[in-house]
Amino acid sequence: MREWGGFLLALLAALALWYSLRERAPVVERAVSVPLRVVGLEGEKVAEGVPKEVLLRLRGPAPLVEGTPPVSAYLDLSGVEGAFAREVRVAVPQGVEVLEVRPARVEGRVEAVLSRTLPVEVLAQGAWVETEPAFVEAKGPRSQVEGAVVALGLDLGGEEVALTAFGPEGPLPGVELIPPRVRLVAREAPLFRKEVPLVFRPPEGFRVEDYTPKTLEVVGPKEALEGLKEVEARPQGGFRPGVVEGPLLLDLPPGVRALGQVLGRVRLALQ
Numbered sequence: 001m002r003e004w005g006g007f008l009l010a011l012l013a014a015l016a017l018w019y020s021l022r023e024r025a026p027v028v029e030r031a032v033s034v035p036l037r038v039v040g041l042e043g044e045k046v047a048e049g050v051p052k053e054v055l056l057r058l059r060g061p062a063p064l065v066e067g068t069p070p071v072s073a074y075l076d077l078s079g080v081e082g083a084f085a086r087e088v089r090v091a092v093p094q095g096v097e098v099l100e101v102r103p104a105r106v107e108g109r110v111e112a113v114l115s116r117t118l119p120v121e122v123l124a125q126g127a128w129v130e131t132e133p134a135f136v137e138a139k140g141p142r143s144q145v146e147g148a149v150v151a152l153g154l155d156l157g158g159e160e161v162a163l164t165a166f167g168p169e170g171p172l173p174g175v176e177l178i179p180p181r182v183r184l185v186a187r188e189a190p191l192f193r194k195e196v197p198l199v200f201r202p203p204e205g206f207r208v209e210d211y212t213p214k215t216l217e218v219v220g221p222k223e224a225l226e227g228l229k230e231v232e233a234r235p236q237g238g239f240r241p242g243v244v245e246g247p248l249l250l251d252l253p254p255g256v257r258a259l260g261q262v263l264g265r266v267r268l269a270l271q
Contacts, residue, residue: 031056031057036051036053037075039078059096114146118137118138128191129182132182151177191221198230200233233248233250
């Protein structure tokens with residue numbers, strides 16, 4: 001009991017000293033930015049249009065206002081559905097006066113949280129990249145998630161790429177991506193598309209009277225396609241008099257391929 005009584009006396013002495021210092025401390029004014037907390041939301045909902053911080057102008061004893069003052073700001077959205085306009089509330093220690101809150105009133109909208117899958121696209125200069133995973137989950141306000149079309153990243157040469165949700169009009173900062181980063185598992189030269197003439201050169205003793213198709217669509221590296229003027233073809237079953245139909249064998253440069261299987265029809269005659 002004697003120790004307990006001594007503790008109480010020491011505590012009362014400390015409180016008395018603190019109040020004495022507070023009363024004698026100079027009164028100062030100070031502006032400070034504090035996080036704005038949102039309270040009162042129920043279920044899977046999120047508030048749009050709420051700033052991350054508010055600016056407070058305070059006046060009070062220097063020990064309470066200077067340094068990191070024990071103040072907080074919050075927005076009570078209890079029972080709100082849809083659009084809202086609410087005053088910012090501030091909690092400060094006794095003896096501290098709030099001269100200004102900026103913004104003092106917040107207008108925004110409470111929306112349901114929505115999740116959906118987005119494809120991943122990585123921009124890379126001079127290369128096509130493959131990512132793991134190829135799709136990510138987008139989660140956020142319904143209006144933003146419904147407008148998201150892609151999870152976009154920029155290849156800076158590392159093993160991973162950070163992603164941002166994008167819609168038709170630009171980035172959507174309110175949309176969270178899960179995972180927020182993807183791993184690059186392959187980099188390849190980009191492929192280009194080109195339409196070139198298709199030609200047949202039968203062996204001596206045959207002549208081509210007619211054939212289809214006359215052109216062919218191919219894809220490949222830009223350098224390979226620039227020098228490609230035509231593609232030589234021959235029937236898979238070989239040249240013979242009459243009409244030959246079926247798959248065609250193509251003489252293509254390295255890295256170049258046709259779009260799908262090429263079927264043709266060639267009418268040959270003996271010379």
